[in-house]
Amino acid sequence: MDQLRFDGRVAIVTGAGGGLGKAYALLLASRGAKVVINDLGGGRDGSGKSTFADNVVQEIKSKGGIAVADYHSVVEGEKIIKTAIDNFGRIDILINNAGILRDKSFGKMTEQDWDLVHAVHLKGAFKTTQAAWEIFRKQKYGRVVMTSSNAGLFGNFGQANYSAAKMGLVGLANTLAIEGAKYNIKVNTIVPTAASRLTEDILPPEMFQAMKPDLIAPVVAYMVHESFPDSGIIIDSTLGYATKTHLVRSSGTPLRKKPTDLVTIETVKEAWPQVVNMKNAYHLDKIAEVTVDLVEKLQDFEEQSRLDSEK
Numbered sequence: 515m516d517q518l519r520f521d522g523r524v525a526i527v528t529g530a531g532g533g534l535g536k537a538y539a540l541l542l543a544s545r546g547a548k549v550v551i552n553d554l555g556g557g558r559d560g561s562g563k564s565t566f567a568d569n570v571v572q573e574i575k576s577k578g579g580i581a582v583a584d585y586h587s588v589v590e591g592e593k594i595i596k597t598a599i600d601n602f603g604r605i606d607i608l609i610n611n612a613g614i615l616r617d618k619s620f621g622k623m624t625e626q627d628w629d630l631v632h633a634v635h636l637k638g639a640f641k642t643t644q645a646a647w648e649i650f651r652k653q654k655y656g657r658v659v660m661t662s663s664n665a666g667l668f669g670n671f672g673q674a675n676y677s678a679a680k681m682g683l684v685g686l687a688n689t690l691a692i693e694g695a696k697y698n699i700k701v702n703t704i705v706p707t708a709a710s711r712l713t714e715d716i717l718p719p720e721m722f723q724a725m726k727p728d729l730i731a732p733v734v735a736y737m738v739h740e741s742f743p744d745s746g747i748i749i750d751s752t753l754g755y756a757t758k759t760h761l762v763r764s765s766g767t768p769l770r771k772k773p774t775d776l777v778t779i780e781t782v783k784e785a786w787p788q789v790v791n792m793k794n795a796y797h798l799d800k801i802a803e804v805t806v807d808l809v810e811k812l813q814d815f816e817e818q819s820r821l822d823s824e825k
């Protein structure tokens with residue numbers, strides 16, 4: 515296969531001073547992209563700031579690549595987009611990767627723990643993506659990746675703030691994929707698991723060694739390549755493996771015997787094993803399909819009831 519390249523493309527990677535973002539930035543730059551290395555340079559809880567994004571810029575330049583540092587917080591997303599435009603004149607790719615943790619069991623979580631995590635993950639992605647959106651629309655091209663987490667998809671003890679923000683990013687990507695479709699803007703979500711300062715005290719040491727961000731970077735790079743076919747999907751990747759995750763729903767069941775019967779708490783209880791039976795679960799691709807699907811089920815139920823009453 516021909517090498518997949520990013521010549522002429524300008525990419526912003528937020529939180530690219532270390533961890534996964536650094537791996538994404540190095541790979542994109544090595545394949546010809548001009549890259550904005552955004553990083554506030556704070557601690558893992560979001561405190562402080564520094565210029566460690568410079569180290570990544572230096573590494574890229576030492577290998578013959580092109581990059582510039584940006585130290586703004588993602589909550590000032592428009593300034594990060596301006597850095598790309600001022601330095602490189604355009605923007606094609608936005609990887610929303612910046613993140614912090616403020617883990618606490620829910621009862622002990624302060625409003626500040628909640629707000630800061632939401633500000634960086636969810637509002638930060640909103641601010642950067644909205645600032646880039648008009649540019650993407652006008653040029654009829656854009657590739658966006660949101661970064662979610664299994665903590666969001668499945669929940670995780672002590673991460674209520676982080677889980678909620680990470681699931682919020684899935685919702686944001688779902689809608690932006692719809693709104694961006696006619697402008698060739700593709701918006702997808704990566705769910706990574708990798709060794710970084712966020713996971714050094716969570717992953718067992720032998721797993722930590724093996725879970726290199728470099729194994730995920732090619733997945734994300736393909737997701738922001740012009741040839742990437744999908745939009746609005748969730749890809750989970752770790753250890754050189756990738757899978758797609760999507761929502762399914764059960765085939766469900768009527769909550770009454772006939773359309774003229776009442777739905778009561780008792781009929782709901784009676785029907786419950788069928789409501790939650792996932793044996794014939796299926797995926798719906800679009801919100802329009804969700805409503806149509808329920809209307810069709812209702813029509814089938816009414817038709818069956820009519821036939822039964824004629825027997």
Ligand code: NAD
Pocket residue numbers: 528529530531532533534535552553554555556557558560586587588589610611612613614634638661662663664705706707708709710711712713
């Ligand atoms: P990391 O701490 O190495 O990288 C996050 C970077 O974001 C840091 O360099 C940090 O300085 C930067 N950052 C924080 N707040 C910022 C702000 N306001 N503006 C700009 N930059 C900011 O951790 P990582 O593991 O590489 O995490 C990258 C992303 O992947 C995060 O969104 C994280 O939630 C997500 N994630 C990671 C894992 C994992 O296993 N490592 C799992 C699920 C999700």
